[in-house]
Amino acid sequence: MTPAIQQSEEFAVSPEILYELYMDSKKHTKGTGMPAKISRRIGGTFTAFGGKIGGKNLMLVPNKMIVQVGPLPARRTHFACFR
Helix, strand or coil: CCCCCCCCCCCCCCHHHHHHHHHCHHHHHHHHCCCCEECCCCCCEEEECCCCEEEEEEEEECCCEEEEECCCCCCCEEEEECC
């Protein structure tokens, strides 16, 4: 089993701005400089960095938390919590 990686970062912006940067396709594309297509629905899919990464939304709590799982075969789960 792959060990869990936990990382914490502080940003000088509100949780609302970070959540929108992750979940808004146009803002994500502008912020990274690479195409992104992101569903805002639980169970919806996402791609980022021109399709180099992608997966599915497992849980979305607006302005608080994003839980996503990556594509097969790894199926790694990614969490982003905003405080």
